[in-house]
Amino acid sequence: MAMESLKTIIIDNYDSYTFNLLQLWDTKDLHNVVVIRNDQFEWEYFQEHVLPYFDNIIISPGPGRPENPKDLGLVGPLLEFQRRELAHDRVALPMFGICLGFQAIGWTFGAKVSHAARVVHGRLSLINILEDARTRNGDSPYGDILDDIPTNIWATRYHSLVVDPKSLPECLQVTATCWEDDADILALRNTPPRLDKALSDSNENSLRNDSVHMKPPTNHQYTEGCEASLPYTTLMAFRHKVHPIYGVQFHPESICTEYGRKMIDNFHNITEQWKRNVQYQSFAHQLPEHISQLSVVSLTGLNPSSSLPPPPQDFNTNYALVAEKIWNGSDGSLDTQSLFKMLQQQPGASQSIAFLDSARQSSPYCHYSFLSVNNAFTMTYSTLHHETRISSPDNNSKSRSTSIYTLPPQQKILSYVSSFLQHFTHVPVQGIKSLPRNLNFRGGFIGYIGYEMKRETLEGYITPIKQRCACTEHETETISPSSLGCCQCTLEPDLALHFVDKFLAINVKEGSIYAICIVNQDQQRQNLLDDRADVLVGHTLEHAQGWLQSLKRNMYSISKAKISKSLSPPKILCKKDAWHHNEMATAEEALETSNRFSPSQIFTPDVDRSQYIPAIEEAIRLIGEGETYEVCLTTHFRRNFGVLSPTSLIELYFSHLRRRNPSPFSAFLSFPATGLTVLSSSPERFMRVNAQGIVEMKPIKGTTARVRDCCCSEHVAGERECKRLRQQRDKARAQDLWSDVKERGENLMIVDLVRNDLAHVCIPNTVTVPKLMHVESYETVHQLVSTVRGKQRSDADPIQTLAGCFPPGSMTGAPKLRTVEILDELEGHINRGVYSGCVGYFSIGTADNERGQCTSDFSVVIRTAVVNARKEVSIGAGGAITFLSKPDAEWNEVVLKTESVVPSPSVRSFIASNRSKSAPSSPLL
Ligand SMILES: C=C(O[C@@H]1C=C(C(=O)O)C=C[C@H]1O)C(=O)O
Numbered sequence: 001m002a003m004e005s006l007k008t009i010i011i012d013n014y015d016s017y018t019f020n021l022l023q024l025w026d027t028k029d030l031h032n033v034v035v036i037r038n039d040q041f042e043w044e045y046f047q048e049h050v051l052p053y054f055d056n057i058i059i060s061p062g063p064g065r066p067e068n069p070k071d072l073g074l075v076g077p078l079l080e081f082q083r084r085e086l087a088h089d090r091v092a093l094p095m096f097g098i099c100l101g102f103q104a105i106g107w108t109f110g111a112k113v114s115h116a117a118r119v120v121h122g123r124l125s126l127i128n129i130l131e132d133a134r135t136r137n138g139d140s141p142y143g144d145i146l147d148d149i150p151t152n153i154w155a156t157r158y159h160s161l162v163v164d165p166k167s168l169p170e171c172l173q174v175t176a177t178c179w180e181d182d183a184d185i186l187a188l189r190n191t192p193p194r195l196d197k198a199l200s201d202s203n204e205n206s207l208r209n210d211s212v213h214m215k216p217p218t219n220h221q222y223t224e225g226c227e228a229s230l231p232y233t234t235l236m237a238f239r240h241k242v243h244p245i246y247g248v249q250f251h252p253e254s255i256c257t258e259y260g261r262k263m264i265d266n267f268h269n270i271t272e273q274w275k276r277n278v279q280y281q282s283f284a285h286q287l288p289e290h291i292s293q294l295s296v297v298s299l300t301g302l303n304p305s306s307s308l309p310p311p312p313q314d315f316n317t318n319y320a321l322v323a324e325k326i327w328n329g330s331d332g333s334l335d336t337q338s339l340f341k342m343l344q345q346q347p348g349a350s351q352s353i354a355f356l357d358s359a360r361q362s363s364p365y366c367h368y369s370f371l372s373v374n375n376a377f378t379m380t381y382s383t384l385h386h387e388t389r390i391s392s393p394d395n396n397s398k399s400r401s402t403s404i405y406t407l408p409p410q411q412k413i414l415s416y417v418s419s420f421l422q423h424f425t426h427v428p429v430q431g432i433k434s435l436p437r438n439l440n441f442r443g444g445f446i447g448y449i450g451y452e453m454k455r456e457t458l459e460g461y462i463t464p465i466k467q468r469c470a471c472t473e474h475e476t477e478t479i480s481p482s483s484l485g486c487c488q489c490t491l492e493p494d495l496a497l498h499f500v501d502k503f504l505a506i507n508v509k510e511g512s513i514y515a516i517c518i519v520n521q522d523q524q525r526q527n528l529l530d531d532r533a534d535v536l537v538g539h540t541l542e543h544a545q546g547w548l549q550s551l552k553r554n555m556y557s558i559s560k561a562k563i564s565k566s567l568s569p570p571k572i573l574c575k576k577d578a579w580h581h582n583e584m585a586t587a588e589e590a591l592e593t594s595n596r597f598s599p600s601q602i603f604t605p606d607v608d609r610s611q612y613i614p615a616i617e618e619a620i621r622l623i624g625e626g627e628t629y630e631v632c633l634t635t636h637f638r639r640n641f642g643v644l645s646p647t648s649l650i651e652l653y654f655s656h657l658r659r660r661n662p663s664p665f666s667a668f669l670s671f672p673a674t675g676l677t678v679l680s681s682s683p684e685r686f687m688r689v690n691a692q693g694i695v696e697m698k699p700i701k702g703t704t705a706r707v708r709d710c711c712c713s714e715h716v717a718g719e720r721e722c723k724r725l726r727q728q729r730d731k732a733r734a735q736d737l738w739s740d741v742k743e744r745g746e747n748l749m750i751v752d753l754v755r756n757d758l759a760h761v762c763i764p765n766t767v768t769v770p771k772l773m774h775v776e777s778y779e780t781v782h783q784l785v786s787t788v789r790g791k792q793r794s795d796a797d798p799i800q801t802l803a804g805c806f807p808p809g810s811m812t813g814a815p816k817l818r819t820v821e822i823l824d825e826l827e828g829h830i831n832r833g834v835y836s837g838c839v840g841y842f843s844i845g846t847a848d849n850e851r852g853q854c855t856s857d858f859s860v861v862i863r864t865a866v867v868n869a870r871k872e873v874s875i876g877a878g879g880a881i882t883f884l885s886k887p888d889a890e891w892n893e894v895v896l897k898t899e900s901v902v903p904s905p906s907v908r909s910f911i912a913s914n915r916s917k918s919a920p921s922s923p924l925l
């Protein structure tokens with residue numbers, strides 16, 4: 001780009017894709033770009049104090065429609081102003097409108113915006129660039145946005161509305177259209193699928209985009225059952241015949257659109273030419289600081305070469321880490337459950353448990369499990385009361401005391417967590433030269449951030465009145481066991497984090513075990529909430545050494561008793577074979593299958609099928625109106641179990657959930673101060689920040705069951721043939737998932753959303769998609785998974801990085817803000833709680849990695865049971881609704897997902913036998 005001082009303002013219509021545009025700039029040019037929200041200023045102020053500093057304008061996509069003044073904010077009067085200026089032969093800045101921006105330009109100049117004959121979200125079309133677009137003569141001295149781009153390109157579309165070509169005013173000229181055909185389906189049929197057998201991520205730092213080259217089909221065809229029954233085209237781009245004003249209906253910033261960058265380059269070149277022609281001078285040669293600072297995301301001071309490690313810093317002198325390998329995997333693997341029990345018998349052990357369990361040993365995401373049963377302190381938080389509770393062990397270490405602090409207005413709890421963790425960087429490691437590179441947690445926070453934390457992280461979100469806490473006792477409440485759970489805020493806090501300073505790290509591949517302890521020799525306390533609270537983290541060296549010694553002694557005693565049967569999921573055996581051998585695991589499976597039950601029989605859903613289906617239909621209607629593109633609708637299934645002791649929950653986790661659904665991000669967390677326990681078997685990574693500052697997100701969208709049924713009844717010749725047939729069908733199913741445009745659409749929408757989130761917290765043009773929609777196969781399901789990465793900004797830490805992307809886009813849909821507001825209504829303002837949030841860690845930064853900075857890894861809370869102080873077990877489940885959704889199938893998906901967590905018949909009897917005599921009896925257990 002040869003435009004040294006060209007200054008661009010991007011106006012964001014609260015679309016979740018706007019920030020992807022920044023990825024189309026070179027980092028060194030971004031200081032000339034400012035992104036503002038469409039409601040950030042009154043128009044008059046903007047016109048006088050902001051606009052004159054710029055050379056051109058980009059108007060973003062967005063939910064809603066141009067006729068609605070709220071959807072456009074200041075874009076409405078801006079466009080009207082531009083139109084009037086041109087009508088009076090005055091100078092108006094070059095403009096480029098995208099999707100809603102395109103529709104808004106068309107509407108301002110007199111075109112009609114109507115419902116599309118075919119609603120398209122997250123699908124690719126072949127755009128046909130009309131030859132006229134290339135001719136520079138006519139009345140306009142300027143080139144076109146689509147210059148020097150092949151005649152047919154793939155582009156992503158997210159729209160329900162269209163500019164009616166018949167209504168296009170004389171001054172606008174069509175430059176591109178597309179056929180409403182099924183070119184994407186046909187092209188996918190001729191493209192080899194991405195089936196990740198090995199599931200390996202060879203280079204976790206790679207920032208290269210995946211490329212799937214789809215060959216365009218030769219003519220326009222329609223697949224059977226497709227709603228496009230007639231060949232017709234849709235308007236995809238126009239330009240002003242005289243002035244440098246352009247618009248495209250598709251999304252140049254989507255990962256799947258070709259030549260997006262070229263379009264932005266063209267716009268810059270056009271603007272330069274225009275500036276020369278009209279001799280335009282903006283207010284200043286460079287953007288002054290007070291204007292740059294208006295940007296929603298600061299785009300100044302981004303260092304394009306910040307892959308270099310920061311200058312070495314002094315060791316942390318307050319804290320150190322003592323670590324020792326206390327078990328060598330070659331001696332055999334220890335059974336995790338026995339290890340758990342052993343830790344609990346150690347002095348000082350409590351029911352305050354943090355266990356991040358890489359339960360799916362074969363997964364490439366599984367390196368270490370982290371286990372702690374005595375934490376330095378635990379903090380919980382309520383967004384509605386702005387209230388933090390901090391509980392730490394009392395002197396006798398068995399009991400805990402809790403203090404309550406109210407945060408000042410406007411303060412955010414995650415900012416405190418972030419500044420607290422800053423005391424824990426460059427911590428020197430002792431007792432061992434260095435810890436393995438992939439042992440990423442070195443002490444720090446382990447816990448969850450619940451979905452309602454969106455009230456403090458999602459910009460522009462205002463908590464609806466209906467969600468305010470109705471509890472009157474709360475303010476005067478004193479902490480006592482009886483007052484626990486007086487309201488939802490204490491029953492299921494919006495955030496709960498243990499600070500872990502003494503734990504085991506278990507290498508799940510080798511079976512080796514490290515014991516790690518933070519040392520704080522002077523027992524200095526650390527400030528947590530400015531000067532409101534201080535906490536004690538870390539132990540004396542003598543304590544740490546004593547702990548290590550006693551662990552080592554105990555390791556050998558349990559090793560004699562228990563050498564692990566490694567966690568392998570039930571094998572598939574032919575039925576004949578299973579019955580013949582009376583194979584236990586298979587028999588149990590068969591029992592479960594024959595006893596197929598619906599979770600709604602034992603758990604009560606917040607909304608049942610008859611209420612859920614209308615909510616799906618409403619979501620589909622809103623998509624058709626252009627209000628949203630994808631809605632991740634969810635509900636909860638609940639059941640009160642009367643009594644569930646802490647021990648029985650641990651038992652339940654190991655014997656049921658971990659066994660039935662071993663997943664890479666399994667977790668068992670218990671928070672005795674609130675009586676809350678989380679049992680998770682999540683397969684989905686939300687966000688990880690590694691020691692090199694690479695941020696990774698791995699959204700899952702698109703799930704299909706694996707073919708696991710025995711085919712013997714189909715008279716196949718023997719077990720071998722049965723297996724071959726099953727594998728063949730299973731592969732075909734994976735292939736179908738890969739090429740299913742509905743599933744791909746869901747995935748692409750979230751990939752583009754997640755890229756947008758990352759563009760806020762990473763150097764924008766480092767945001768890449770190293771894996772785009774690969775099929776990953778687990779025991780029971782194939783899933784369509786994408787990997788999105790970026791390099792964290794040097795001024796951000798993992799907490800700010802996570803907050804900038806929270807709540808997880810795969811649990812909201814897109815565009816995030818509007819869709820979250822829609823979901824609040826559709827889900828009746830019922831809290832999602834822990835479900836839909838994230839579980840994981842923020843680790844301290846140790847000096848043995850080159851940056852010495854904090855790291856993190858969080859999963860999305862799905863396939864998870866949450867047990868509260870009232871012994872109510874809740875399981876959230878849902879799925880992404882798109883315009884192509886079939887309500888019945890979506891409900892079945894919810895039930896299927898719940899069934900992966902809900903106790904199986906055998907576990908039901910387990911709970912029954914563990915229930916105390918006084919507990920209310922249940923007819924089903
Ligand atoms: C909403 C859930 O899962 C989310 C929705 C998915 C989908 O729609 O395919 C897949 C994984 C999650 O991102 C859930 O499991 O409850």
Ligand SMILES: NC(=O)CC[C@H](N)C(=O)O
Nearest residue numbers: 061062099100160161626
């Ligand atoms: N992506 C967009 O900007 C969508 C614009 C408009 N809301 C539509 O659905 O057509």
